[in-house]
Amino acid sequence: MLHTNTVDETVRWGDEMNRNLRALLFALLALMFGAAACTSEDAGSTSTEDDSADTSAAVDDADDAEADPEEDAGEDTDAPDEAASGGQLVGFILPDSASSARWEAFDRPLIEAACAESGIECLIQNAEGDKDNMATIADQMIADGIGVLAIVNLDSESGAAIQEKAAAAGVKNIDYDRLTLDGAADVYVSFDNVAVGTEQGNGLIKCFGDDTEGKKIIQLHGSPTDNNATLFREGYQAAMEGAGFETVGEEAVPDWDNAQAGVIFEQLLTAVNGEVDGVLAANDGLSLAAQAVLTDSGLTLPITGQDATVEGLRAILQGTQCMTVYKPVVEEANGAVAAAAALLSGDDLPANATIDNGSAEIPYVQAEVQSIFIEDVKVPVADGFVSAEDLCEGIEDLCEENGVS
DSSP states (O other): OHHHHHHHHHHHHHHHHHHHHHHHHHHHHHHHHHHHHHHHHHHHHHHHHHHHHHHHHHHHHHHHHHSOHHHHHHTOTTOTTSOTTSSOEEEEEEOOSSSOTHIIIIIHHHHHHHHHHHTOEEEEEEOTTOHHHHHHHHHHHHHHTOSEEEEOOSSHHHHHHHHHHHHHTTOEEEEESSOOTTOOOSEEEEEOHHHHHHHHHHHHHHHTTTOOTTOEEEEEEOOTTOHHHHHHHHHHHHHHTTSOOEEEEEEEOGGGOHHHHHHHHHHHHHHTTTOOSEEEESSHHHHHHHHHHHHHTTOOOOBOOOSOOHHHHHHHHHTSOOOEEEOOHHHHHHHHHHHHHHHHHTOOOOOSEEEEOSSOEEEEEEEOOEEEOGGGTHHHHHTTSSOHHHHHTTOHHHHHHTTOO
16 A cells, blocks of 8 residues: 555645656747747848848949939039030020910910920920919920020019029029020020110111101010010110100019910000000000000001011001011021020130120120011912911902902
């Protein structure tokens, strides 16, 4: 019995030892797995960050390896005026599409053609008469890496601010068509704007057959914020001085707004009880607005214009406008692109004059102008400036009569 009991106790003790050992073993294993899990989580977080960094670095390295070497060259901090494409980008900002048909109908396609011919990539946008919009467009063009910026300012103050920012970014500036007073332009490309006004003044005298003594006229000037309008006015008033005209009313039209021009002209006409003999209008848009008022009043008077637009030329053929001034925009567009190419390459500018913009005497690429009377309407057609199809629609007999084909 004693032996049996001893054996049983020994067995029970052994079983108890085994249970304790197993419990201890399980506890140790739990601790080990817990520690391993913590270590694994910590290592996983670090690895994710490191792997992400490594992956980003690898992507960057791959991008760098695939990058266009010309783009890398364009990002040289020693050459801030060069664009990401090697500095060959040129930005053009047109002023609006309302004051004159020329900007979208003529300037845009002619600039595009000149850029393509010169192998220069050009970005062309229109501010649509909004100064803030023009500034935003300029900022984006600078960010896009243009080497040259050409603007037709909406006024000198906002234009100068745009040019100052462009110059600070290493971008060269072109004043296209309108001079920016106190601006930072490197070159001015335009027509002889005093000469434009001279043609208008002499044109109105010719419209009266030189019989101008005592003739009453209204002068409808361009925008007071456009320096070109100031130069036109200087030219035509000097030309008419001594001709004997009596100016019975005159006013500048804000922003060259044709709708406002109609209202202003109607007020001026009413103020003199319709007693007027002719009108000096600064461009075709203002002229057409005045013509509408005159038609409503049962009047047809000698009236000038500018830009040789399709509508202006049609009015000349129909006898409601006496003359316009033809400014071959192709010369201006080609001159601007040639100037841009010179600024990009560092070559001499194709300037034939200089002009004082209030800050400095700058190179001036000056194009010539021509008066257009009814006998000359065929000239801008022959030059391809306007098409006979657009001009003559519905008035084919008048075109044939005046040699337009």
